[in-house]
Amino acid sequence: MLFTACNKAGVVKFIPADNRNITLTGRFDLTDKSSPVFMYSGCLIRTVFSGTSVEVILKDDSLRNMFNVIIDDSLSVLTTNKPDGIYLLAANLDNRKHTLEISRRTEWHAGNTTFKGFNVDKGKRLYKPAGKTRIIEFIGDSYTCGYGNEGKSREEHFRYETENNWLTYGSLTSRGLNAEYLTVCRSGIGMWQGYGGDTTFTMPKLYNQVIINGTSSWDFTRYQPDVVVIDLGGNDLSAALDSVLFVNTYIDFLRRIRKL
DSSP states (O other), rough: HHHHHHHTTEEEEEEETTTTTTTTOOOOOOTTSSSSSSSTTOOOOEEEESSSSSEEEEEESSOOOOEEETTTTEEEEEEEOOTTTTEEOOOOOOSSEEEEEEEEEGGGGGGOOOEEEEEETTOOEEOOOOSSSEEEEEEEEEEHTTTTTTTTTTTTTOGGOOOOGSSHHHHEEEEEEEEEEEEEEEEOSSSSOOTTTTTTTTTTHHBBBOSTOOOOOTTTTTTOEEEEEEETTTGGGOOOOHHHHHHHHHHHHHHHHOOO
């Protein structure tokens, strides 16, 4: 209550999303650089802020996406369920520099999220976070997304609360190797056909997409991964499959990835 009142009194400083000391890792639509939009699991917002408190402004299409928030060595979970999109991440911290990472736990079908910026203490600022020299991109399906990986059992019905991309094999591997972590993943997607035989829901057809209902394609000059890991095929096998078409499509996609 007190913090909200202080905000209205003008004791916080707004820092827009296009500030040079904010690093965006993953696929973000930068058509409007002051309002980056993203949908993929694992998309990461990173910075360093000074002061005792910080708020983030995230506008969410569905008001149900979830994020891991790591401030220094402390992890918490944020659900973007507020229409105004303003979320207090921390208060009453030591008055010094703090590292901040915000990583999307949930996947594309929860809708797009728009990042607008941060509020920090009046008179404070952001600093450039430390970068990483290696980049790994993971292309896959539900295993890569983390579909239900925090559920009690495989029989439990899916909820966004049980999906945590931060604990997937790709995220753990990247952190273990101190590499930037990129994901292009959707539960149910396949190489030749998606789950149940849907030939429109395939990675080759959707790989260039950045956000839901977006018009721009991904700019492959923004990142050059050192390693690309592809884990697809399980959903292809969920229905009758022409093995020749499947293998040829896989080979063509590998060739395409190598050229990018």
